[in-house]
Amino acid sequence: MKTIKELISESLTEVAATRDINRQNSISRVYKACPELKEIDDQILEVRNSRFIAVIDKDERLIKRFDIAEEELLTKRGRIIARNNIEPDFDEEKFICSECSDTGFVKTADGKVSVCPCRENELEMCYEQSGMADYPSYKMKNYRDDYLGDASGRKKIKGMMNDLLKELIGKSREESKSYIYVYSAPPQTGKTFLSICVCKTAIKLGKSAYYAKCEELSALGTDTLEALKHIDFLVVDDFADTVTLSNNVGSVLNTLLETRAASRLNTVLVTPFPVNELVKKCDMRISGKLQSAKKISSEGR
Numbered sequence: 001m002k003t004i005k006e007l008i009s010e011s012l013t014e015v016a017a018t019r020d021i022n023r024q025n026s027i028s029r030v031y032k033a034c035p036e037l038k039e040i041d042d043q044i045l046e047v048r049n050s051r052f053i054a055v056i057d058k059d060e061r062l063i064k065r066f067d068i069a070e071e072e073l074l075t076k077r078g079r080i081i082a083r084n085n086i087e088p089d090f091d092e093e094k095f096i097c098s099e100c101s102d103t104g105f106v107k108t109a110d111g112k113v114s115v116c117p118c119r120e121n122e123l124e125m126c127y128e129q130s131g132m133a134d135y136p137s138y139k140m141k142n143y144r145d146d147y148l149g150d151a152s153g154r155k156k157i158k159g160m161m162n163d164l165l166k167e168l169i170g171k172s173r174e175e176s177k178s179y180i181y182v183y184s185a186p187p188q189t190g191k192t193f194l195s196i197c198v199c200k201t202a203i204k205l206g207k208s209a210y211y212a213k214c215e216e217l218s219a220l221g222t223d224t225l226e227a228l229k230h231i232d233f234l235v236v237d238d239f240a241d242t243v244t245l246s247n248n249v250g251s252v253l254n255t256l257l258e259t260r261a262a263s264r265l266n267t268v269l270v271t272p273f274p275v276n277e278l279v280k281k282c283d284m285r286i287s288g289k290l291q292s293a294k295k296i297s298s299e300g301r
């Protein structure tokens with residue numbers, strides 16, 4: 001898996017090449033329409049080359065002559081450009097995206113750094129590589145508080161998830177004591193939808209994030225598992241006590257939680273079961289961690 005920063009950084013060479021091609025195209029277009037300008041530019045180039053040799057020869061008289069010649073040519077050039085309505089910067093390199101100056105990132109109204117809309121392809125690629133290939137349509141703007149009833153509960157949970165995002169973006173993580181969160185809500189209340197939206201938002205804000213189903217953890221490749229230890233934000237969905245007791249999932253999850261907590265990285269376990277029930281039945285190592293985890297829930301359970 002690659003982070004959004006890596007994906008954007010990898011594309012920068014291609015963007016620079018495109019900028020150069022655009023510049024070359026613009027120059028040949030203008031020269032074709034105005035051969036007179038090309039002639040002057042060739043002459044300027046020639047004068048500059050000759051002046052360069054005069055400098056090496058330390059021939060002050062000749063240097064002066066070339067300086068005057070260049071000045072005359074430049075005046076002539078200015079006149080040609082004005083007369084033919086040519087953009088004066090036609091031979092300069094221009095940004096392809098003026099919004100982000102081709103960096104791929106922009107500042108939002110509230111001062112956060114966010115991926116520029118011109119990098120939608122890289123974003124989609126990153127979502128796919130971050131465990132969300134099956135959920136292309138899950139977008140935060142489509143999340144409705146009143147969709148499945150319990151509007152106030154959904155709104156409350158969304159607020160808590162947003163706080164988590166703010167914590168992720170801000171610098172308050174050092175002050176936080178707990179890095180494991182349990183998002184517990186009954187089945188069919190939109191947990192997966194919200195979890196994926198939060199993961200995508202984190203990526204959009206330039207962070208590394210991953211969405212995984214709990215039962216799939218033991219099937220992930222070692223490279224991915226290693227990456228999950230270090231990414232900024234991890235969501236483990238469909239977390240259940242029975243899952244932790246099968247296929248080595250308990251051991252894999254326990255290692256992840258321990259490594260991530262030591263690096264002060266946030267992990268959210270998403271579950272349809274009440275936390276106190278999970279604590280009783282889970283893999284022992286994970287039970288202990290659940291007790292001190294922060295709760296994300298619409299009720300006081």
Ligand SMILES: [Zn+2]
Pocket residue numbers: 097098099100101102103104105116117118119
């Ligand atoms: Zn842009």
